[in-house]
Amino acid sequence: MNDPKTYVTQPWLPPLEEFLPYLEQIWQNRILTNNGPFHKRFEAALCEHLGVEHVSLFCNGTIALVTALQALGIQGEVITTPYSFVATAHSLLWNRIEPVFVDIDPNTCNLDPQRIEAAITPRTTAILPVHCYGTPCAVAEIQAVAERHDLRVIYDAAHAFGVRHGGRSLLAHGDMSVLSFHATKVFNTFEGGAVVCRDAQAKAQVDYLKNFGFANEVTVLASGINGKMSEMNAAFGLLQLQHVARAIELRARIDARYRERLAGLRGVHCLPRADVDADNHAYFPVLITAGGDTRDRAYDFLKAHEVYARRYFYPLIPDFPMYRHLPSAAASNLPVAGRVAQQVLCLPIYPDLPLERVDEICRLLGRALELPHAA
Numbered sequence: 492m493n494d495p496k497t498y499v500t501q502p503w504l505p506p507l508e509e510f511l512p513y514l515e516q517i518w519q520n521r522i523l524t525n526n527g528p529f530h531k532r533f534e535a536a537l538c539e540h541l542g543v544e545h546v547s548l549f550c551n552g553t554i555a556l557v558t559a560l561q562a563l564g565i566q567g568e569v570i571t572t573p574y575s576f577v578a579t580a581h582s583l584l585w586n587r588i589e590p591v592f593v594d595i596d597p598n599t600c601n602l603d604p605q606r607i608e609a610a611i612t613p614r615t616t617a618i619l620p621v622h623c624y625g626t627p628c629a630v631a632e633i634q635a636v637a638e639r640h641d642l643r644v645i646y647d648a649a650h651a652f653g654v655r656h657g658g659r660s661l662l663a664h665g666d667m668s669v670l671s672f673h674a675t676k677v678f679n680t681f682e683g684g685a686v687v688c689r690d691a692q693a694k695a696q697v698d699y700l701k702n703f704g705f706a707n708e709v710t711v712l713a714s715g716i717n718g719k720m721s722e723m724n725a726a727f728g729l730l731q732l733q734h735v736a737r738a739i740e741l742r743a744r745i746d747a748r749y750r751e752r753l754a755g756l757r758g759v760h761c762l763p764r765a766d767v768d769a770d771n772h773a774y775f776p777v778l779i780t781a782g783g784d785t786r787d788r789a790y791d792f793l794k795a796h797e798v799y800a801r802r803y804f805y806p807l808i809p810d811f812p813m814y815r816h817l818p819s820a821a822a823s824n825l826p827v828a829g830r831v832a833q834q835v836l837c838l839p840i841y842p843d844l845p846l847e848r849v850d851e852i853c854r855l856l857g858r859a860l861e862l863p864h865a866a
């Protein structure tokens with residue numbers, strides 16, 4: 492078999508020649524980090540691109556999440572989703588906050604807004620939802636619940652770069668939204684992340700917490716961390732911004748091709764397209780609905796043919812040892828998330844993936860589902 496290996500994603504890089512002038516500039520400036528010129532330019536350009544007003548750049552999305560929770564003074568219990576990357580819940584543990592898992596909506600794979608209220612206790616201080624796969628959460632319902640109970644809302648928007656919803660950026664919702672610019676994401680700075688804040692005061696708070704707590708040269712206001720983004724990453728981000736629209740266009744073609752080729756394939760359910768003004772086509776999740784171990788056999792079959800699909804998100808976060816003991820981690824509390832985790836398969840999607848390879852992946856998936864079941 493001479494097929495190239497196909498991974499679920501491949502980082503999107505601009506031509507190397509385009510980055511060299513940025514590097515020369517950094518060498519001339521001799522400023523490598525600490526809110527240097529590229530950092531300032533990238534922050535401003537990102538605000539413009541995303542349609543938000545206050546952004547604080549970070550070295551990665553996880554430290555950005557941890558810091559956003561600290562900036563808002565979150566403690567006690569926080570309601571969150573079991574169906575996400577483990578960093579979502581880890582950001583709570585790093586703040587000694589207890590995660591309270593609430594089940595998801597099967598159509599969006601996001602927190603089910605109908606179930607949030609029942610999980611609120613006197614210790615609840617916030618909700619930490621995830622816009623899973625870039626699909627918007629039920630932002631209006633979540634806001635209403637938060638207002639009724641005086642809770643803060645922090646969105647893990649690691650999948651939601653550039654998504655627009657109801658005429659504005661999805662990142663404008665909640666008290667803060669957190670982005671990841673990890674190499675595997677739609678928009679990357681090798682490693683990186685950001686916190687989107689509502690006002691200048693909140694941004695100032697986040698800014699000093701990511702810089703050891705320094706308010707100025709001689710004043711340390713809190714036991715802050717080092718979460719700063721370097722000039723190299725910021726310069727790369729500035730360049731990437733020029734290419735990201737094209738990258739998303741190419742992803743959209745792949746998304747459409749999958750939907751066309753998978754329509755009518757029995758046992759495969761494509762999650763409905765998000766109801767948005769601008770999508771980012773970050774992932775292409777399907778549910779393998781035949782039951783039993785069909786999903787895992789399909790995953791293995793694709794892998795044997797050098798197609799490395801991923802089971803995002805399996806296992807569920809509450810199944811990991813540091814969460815398992817929590818009352819809300821019980822499988823009986825999370826039936827929908829449990830079922831989706833058994834069925835989901837994220838198929839390869841990235842700008843350079845040829846459409847012929849998409850067709851091939853769909854044929855392979857069809858063959859995988861025809862295989863006889865194990866007795």
Ligand SMILES: *Cc1c(COP(=O)(O)O)cnc(C)c1O
Nearest residue numbers: 551552553576578579649671673
């Ligand atoms: C990628 C990701 C993170 C973590 O971001 P890093 O930049 O890798 O630290 C957090 N939450 C979700 C949902 C993610 O997909």
